[in-house]
Amino acid sequence: MPAEELLRIGELSKRTGVSAESLRAWERRYRLLRPTRSAGGLRLYSPDDLERVRKMRAHLAAGLAAAEAARLACAPDDEDSRSGSADPVRLRAALAAAVERFDEAAAQALLDRAVAALSIDALLVELVLPYLHELGAGWERGETSVAQEHFASGLIRGRLLGLARGWGLGVGPIALLACLPGEFHDLGLIAFGLALRARGWRIVFLGADTPAETIDTAARMIDPALVVLSGVSPKRLRPVIAQLRPLAARYALAIGGACAESPEAARVAARVLAEDPVSEADRVTSLQS
Amino acid sequence: MPAEELLRIGELSKRTGVSAESLRAWERRYRLLRPTRSAGGLRLYSPDDLERVRKMRAHLAAGLAAAEAARLACAPDDEDSRSGSADPVRLRAALAAAVERFDEAAAQALLDRAVAALSIDALLVELVLPYLHELGAGWERGETSVAQEHFASGLIRGRLLGLARGWGLGVGPIALLACLPGEFHDLGLIAFGLALRARGWRIVFLGADTPAETIDTAARMIDPALVVLSGVSPKRLRPVIAQLRPLAARYALAIGGACAESPEAARVAARVLAEDPVSEADRVTSLQS
Amino acid sequence: MPAEELLRIGELSKRTGVSAESLRAWERRYRLLRPTRSAGGLRLYSPDDLERVRKMRAHLAAGLAAAEAARLACAPDDEDSRSGSADPVRLRAALAAAVERFDEAAAQALLDRAVAALSIDALLVELVLPYLHELGAGWERGETSVAQEHFASGLIRGRLLGLARGWGLGVGPIALLACLPGEFHDLGLIAFGLALRARGWRIVFLGADTPAETIDTAARMIDPALVVLSGVSPKRLRPVIAQLRPLAARYALAIGGACAESPEAARVAARVLAEDPVSEADRVTSLQS
């Protein structure tokens, strides 16, 4: 006897937002659902049924007719089982689709495949960074919801941090990474850390919203060969310029993120990281050695 | 049954911006569209139809007459068959150069590009297999060192096994793959496994130097639709022929690798895989279905 | 007599917020509770009962029907399938079970979880290496078939090589890794390479069955800070001792694998790697810096 959660129709309806009548109709007309029955004849739905309803809804939202949507929802996922091709463009589209319907299992499976098939550099340059970019653009156009954006970034942060495990160990030069005060977007910085790690650096990561003094203290303790600060807007940079000067005097200081393009960045930092993380990691590394 | 999105006329109209009436007219007049029909007679359009409508529109916008535009939209296009950047011949040369100097960074970057741009089949047939062949030939001519050959096969094995991740999952027929006893070259077999996988098979891979009894045991447990044994020399095959007979009696047995061309192979195996892995995977699959 | 706290129905009701009537009904209808009785017939509930009631409530709150909620509350937790179980001992057992039945899906999922939850070091020391060891021991005792051993090592090799991708990049000292001529067991060597990589080394990997001259050639080209040779039996080492001397004179030479314990190894190598890969990687690294 499986320890699965079996749902009755009301709960399935509540969780999917589809009326009980429709659920029964979809079962009768398209065999979308195959509930077991309780002793008294009530329908008991498995998690697989729940999943199918979610897919059905996603296809309906995409404009498919109900019969078509049901056919696809019932078809075994052959996006991820068949053709092993790891074309990042397709992976990206599939990832976007999975995020669209909050399908974590599918999203993780796609990321699994990407991690297995690509190098760290390619993973970042061809999949993760363009996808995040796209997500941001979609949000600005009002196409993706904030919820989707959070879901996606949580997912990706988890995977990247998994890859980041142990990135402080070893014998390479140390890079100290932090987001500027008030800055909470750390994915780009994590990506840069991974690219550096792949080139032999040791990473100390302070994360989002790090006060200037904290960076200073940490630098004094670990004596990094490079300090990298990241922020999306020059607004983050301006208030701390004065505090950064002594840091810049003692350590190689780099500024990344969108604010790297501002004149302020050029004034205070030894190095401005205006291109993608992987290229910049290459440059920084070749300077180092 | 394809897992394609089939659209009804309203959705196709919405997605292309062409009125339903026009779509029907284009179907009648120019056979631009070949929708299937639902049980009740509604038109169901495939993604290919969608693509043709888009092309038609583009041609119309360019000023062509409708009949001309339709003719062009129906013609198979050969432009997207290959973009120059991932030309396998160049990739192969570049890969050889990278391996020559043990430059893993460059080699991995090249393989990234190849994995991204090519299908599994193309990756195998146009890059990996010819490259390995060339490497072997270079070694026989004394041009490449064994060190480079080892380095390269390690690299490629890692990438192929990455693509192989999850090749045992799914619902297709099962193929059991193993190298003959004493045989340690498994790359060809991995390539064959990937080609089969791209055709929907499930793969169970026993790898190098597998004793005959082992193959037997495994076959009994998983009941494969096909057993594939690989070896580079008839020397590997001869000592186990007697042991393979009962296996061949019970399962479809195929022999691959250079030893497939020997008379021994023909005597024991139902199927001799003498050509490249991709073609053979095609044949085996068409026999299966 | 157990020193458990036994609760009467009123107290259980107060602690769980479920009415006494419902508790009795749940006992009668779903056998959710198995109270002992006092001399006078009063129900006495154990802490396990309390726990089950809490689970029941949690499932009810999640919207499950009472019958379903009770079924789940009574089912033994298979925490295995839940998130918290990155316990390497259990993972190992589960991995063994998955391999036993050639279930790649389950095995990959387990490895996914392990890779996500453990550091490289822990992955190697607590999961992969003990598992391989166990597998070997089971084989010697005739318990596991060679088929399973092959299947498992193929699987694990794929995963480790996936983690190894890009291990040649960067700025650290270079280690040249190879198996001795005639030696085909490369998993231990790959593990050692990963442990070194986690400590900042760059790895050049020549793999199984590498001729002595090959090692020599490669070393001359890449000028490694360390050369590591691996073999399971002194038989592999003896024939090449003479050829290794000049290599040992020019580079730091280490011998790993079971043959490291032989007197021959001590005679030719600067360093004998007799312990597990991770400890030895630690030592080698501290010597280096």
Place this chain on the structure above:
DNA sequence: ATAGGTTTTGTCAAGCTTTTGTACAT
């Protein structure tokens, strides 16, 4: 482009059954 008929699909209703918390009598 319109007209007139068909298909698809979500929703509703009526009458009956199951499930489940609570109340009551012993």
Place this chain on the structure above:
DNA sequence: ATGTACAAAAGCTTGACAAAACCTAT
């Protein structure tokens, strides 16, 4: 404490309906 009863809530089946979308033919 036990056992039975009860009623509200939730569910089942069958059948039907109507709006939207689609068809063909003129």
